[in-house]
Amino acid sequence: MSEPFTPIHEVGEFGLIERLQTIVGDLADPDLIMGIGDDAAVYRLPDEETVHVITTDALIEGVHFDRLMTPMEHLGYKAIAVNVSDVVAMNAEPRYATITVGIPARLSVEMMEAFYRGVRRACEKYRMVLVGGDTTAAHMLCISVTVVGEARMDEVLFRRGARPGDLLCVSGDLGGAYAGLKILLEQRQALKEKGPDYQPDLEPFRYVIQRQLLPEARLDVIRDWRARGVRPRALIDVSDGLASEVHHLCRHSDCGAIVYASTIPVALETREVADRFAEDVDTYALFGGEDYELLFALPPEQLELLDPTSFSVIGEFLPADQGVQVQTPEGAIIPLEPAGYQHFRADNGTENEPPST
Amino acid sequence: MSEPFTPIHEVGEFGLIERLQTIVGDLADPDLIMGIGDDAAVYRLPDEETVHVITTDALIEGVHFDRLMTPMEHLGYKAIAVNVSDVVAMNAEPRYATITVGIPARLSVEMMEAFYRGVRRACEKYRMVLVGGDTTAAHMLCISVTVVGEARMDEVLFRRGARPGDLLCVSGDLGGAYAGLKILLEQRQALKEKGPDYQPDLEPFRYVIQRQLLPEARLDVIRDWRARGVRPRALIDVSDGLASEVHHLCRHSDCGAIVYASTIPVALETREVADRFAEDVDTYALFGGEDYELLFALPPEQLELLDPTSFSVIGEFLPADQGVQVQTPEGAIIPLEPAGYQHFRADNGTENEPPST
Secondary structure (H helix, E strand, O other), X not given: OOOOOOXXXXXXXXXXXXXXXXXXXXXXXXXXXXOEOEOOEEEXXXXXXXXXXXXXXXXXXXXXXXXXXXXXXXXXXXXXXXXXXXXXXXXXXXXXXXXXXXXOOOOEHHHHHXXXXXXXXXXHHOOOXXXXXXXXXXXXXEEEEEEEEEEEHHHOOOOOOOOOOOEEEEEOOOOHHHHHHHHXXXXXXXXXXXXXXXXXXXXHHHHHHHHHHOOOOOHHHHHHHHHHOOOOOEEEEOOOOHHHHHHHHHHHHOEEEEEEHHHOOOOXXXXXXXXXXXXXXXXXXXXXOOOOOEEEEEXXXXXXXXXXXXXXXXXXXXXXXXXXXXXXXXXXXXXXXXXXXXXXXXXXXXXXXXOOO | OOOOOOEHHHHHHHHXXXXXXXXXXXXXXXXXXXXXXXXXXXXXXOOOOEEEEEEEEEEEEOOOEOHHHOOHHHHHHHHHHHHHHHHHOOOOEEEEEEEEEEEOOOOEHHHHHHHHHXXXXXXXXXXXXXXXXXXXXXXXXXXXXXXXXXXXHHHOOOOOOOOOOOEEEEEOOOOHHHHHHHHHHHHHHHHHHHOOOOOOOOHHHHHHHHHHHOOXXXXXXXXXXXXXXXXXXXXXXXXXXXXXXXXXXHHHHOEEEEEEHHXXXXXXXXXHHHHHOOOOHHHHHHHOOOOOOEEEEEOHHHHHHOOHHHEEEEEEEEEHHHOEEEEOOOOOEEEOOOOOHHHHHHHOHHHHOOOOO
């Protein structure tokens, strides 16, 4: 007569979310335009021309970050930035943030002050205000941030809306945050093996480490769009990795897509890190998460409106029945799995070979 | 040359918050009416007649709750209700909630479903919608909720605004949640000592246990005020204990106050629990937290508008120079310390004697 006990790893994170969503998903509100299911929720305000968007994200010690590798000020900055990125991914401006922090006893007042200096710096950068919070004791450092953003009703962009023929575009470069993580993990291991006197030389990896520890929300990109009259048809931020986000856009837009791997923008330093580990930089770019760049569907006629240095065309939307594909640098066209290194590598043997350095 | 390390317990929770607030406190926004420093933040919407309020609160396993004593469905309900209570304490209606949950591996899918059933039940009860969330792995169960509420600009109530001569009033009864906690802790100890076959008889303590595990936000009270044209001058919810909240109202309103201990409403069951532990029920009522009743400053001329069964007059606001006082049931007038049992008991020796049972 004991209750059933299904371990969460058996259904996985997405399986769990799906089951939880059937419990709460049908709650309704007349002003709610988008509930759970996009980068942020969207609700109408009484003036009927403005909407607010709201998003929330947690960062948990030992799961999302390693305190040994993460300066507290960077952590505070990142906690805000990743939430702002979700607001930006709705084409909205961030306005207000709240934060709860569970603080373990081993942290000092000075560390928490550094954390909040990071929070402040992010708020200043994105021109928003921290309006509420809760600090409490905890066993591990756990941070939860909520950000409210604002947009004109006719400006909000969703994951849905892409059409076959639209260009698949991305801002900035990809794979860098993952490369930074690889370096940090390597250095942590070296520190463990060689003792506390070991002096890591991180200078050659400055860019990728910053991509990992101090990501930026691309608020500058959507502001530039507004100034130029650019209006993508669908938008998402790249938090879980390009492949996963392309699938989200396609599923929500009822489209297929093809990604040309050789056109994905990758920084030189990211390439050097992949070489260092004798790994394929395309897998970094396709499956590495946390770059927080913007991935969007652009009607081809808007191409000329954009600053060509600010983005890359990396593919094209197709009819839904074509699925989601990737053309490898070698020219093979294969299905693009939503996540996983392993899948991609298994499907395309040549990619497993270490690049020559 | 190592960094200074001040342990957080050295400055205390309020000391820490003060230091953190100096770092982020002066961020400004033209539409922000109230930032950090009340039960919720308040910002103006574009129609200029409506405001939104926002509040956030975390519940951490081992700090705010003991999983052994807390059914998951109750926990989900409470996580929403305590945040709604902060919205209600601004005289606003809850509209939207977001939640992040850090889930340890030892929890099952079924437990999380029960948790979300509680979340749903609370959303239905308070007629609001869960619009966003984030679930992630964690070492301990940690929950963070944010609630956005709505009010007409001229209806919002703050902690400030009370005037000398206003009546100090409270809804419902006090001390019950603390009594419930006492019983739950006693039963957990008995279970530990007597083994798993021990059958606790919790039926006589049903009311106080519910006050602890399943508190309600008093949305019904502020709706009743609206229907009757009642408009208190200042408002706060009783989450940290009556004494602490009276101090908040007085400090924000630049007033003093006197509380008549014998007029504080206490349920019979709460009294019985205090008797069981040979403790003074007035200390439960003054310092026990988590009752989530509403404490408000009422202009005397509005007394007749209220339903007399829905609230109690428990004191009066005084000029600031009179400080915050309490008249004990024995008639002595002594300073009311913002928190702490110990203070109160030390100041008034007779209260230390166990009541006769």
